[in-house]
Amino acid sequence: MSLTEQIFYLTIFILYCLVGILIINKAYKGKKSNVVYLGINIITNGIIYFLVFLSFSWLQYVLRDVGLIFALIFTKLTFYQDKKGPFLGFLIFTIVSGVIQSLFSIIGFFLITDISIIFLFLYIADVFFAITVMISSCWFAYAAFEAYNGIKSYDLEPFQKKRYLIFGVSGILIAFDGFLFFVFMPAMMNYILGLIIQFMIAGLIFIFIVLNYLVWVAPKFYRDFLNKGYVSSSGKEEELSEEELMKKLSAGDK
Incomplete structure (x- = not known):
């Protein structure tokens, strides 16, 4: 691993x-338990990068879907607590995908010596991860955009409404990140192309980190x-939790 990659x-x-720590601290103080799961998701992703930094690359394949599970729980608790959604189906797929990635990475890193077959196994694992990332991020992006469209006419401070729009945009960015995983492994055969993709992902x-902050x-x-x-028409400012906003949205209150 080069010094640039380590940095x-x-x-x-x-x-x-x-x-992630700042988000969890803010969520704890504001009693927003759903947002804690997003913070855990972000920290988990950070730990995965640290494992790669320590050259424990195979462990990232074992752990990276754990972060996606926390992201799914966040989306469920934030946008689908009182209505039906695809949470269970996505959760099962994510768990199955994680098991497949773990098996393929262990085989690729420890049981095979042919470099071309190793790349094939790891690429298949990356494809499963990419699909799972796109499913998870597209779901919370869709849910965020749907929430924004539902509450944009409400008498709430602009920040409360626009944060769903911004959060949805961050989901689209990560979905594109997932797409890049489709081309990332083959591109490693070409140093220049691989470097370009790495910088795009970075x-x-x-x-994504800045927007969620x-x-x-x-x-x-x-x-x-x-x-x-x-200026609020009621003459007072109030901040509603995601749960309260979704209940207002379901009830059709303004």
Whole structure:
């Protein structure tokens, strides 16, 4: 592993864990238990990059779907707590995908010596991971956009409404990240192309981390920027939890 790759993996690990901890702390203080699962998802992803940094690459195949399970739980508790959704089907697929990735990675790293067959096994594992990432991220992106469309006419501060739009955009970015996994393993045969894809993935991951920091940690300057000029018709400002917003949406309240 080159020094550049080591710096990349360590930097992503630190950023993921820092933002994940901040999100969990904010969720705990605000009694938003659903958001805790998103924070755990982000920290889990950071740990995976740290394992790669330590050259325990095979462990990432074993653990990376664990983070996706937490993401699915977050989506379920945030947007589908009181209505039906595809959660169970997606959860089963994610678990099965994780088992397949684990088996293929163990075979590829420890039981095969032919480099071309090793690449094939790991690429198949990456394909399963890519599909699972796209399913998970597209689902929470869809749920976030649906929530935004449902509440954008509500008398709520702009930040509360726009954060779903921003969160949905972050989901699309990660879905594209998943797509890149389809081409990432073959591209490793070409150093230049592989490097370009690595930087693309790094850029998307960085934007995802920043967007989720702004959405769920919500520093005051950012919140004030989005709420500039807003005056509530009721004369008071209130922040509703995701659960309360979804209940209002289901009931058709304004």
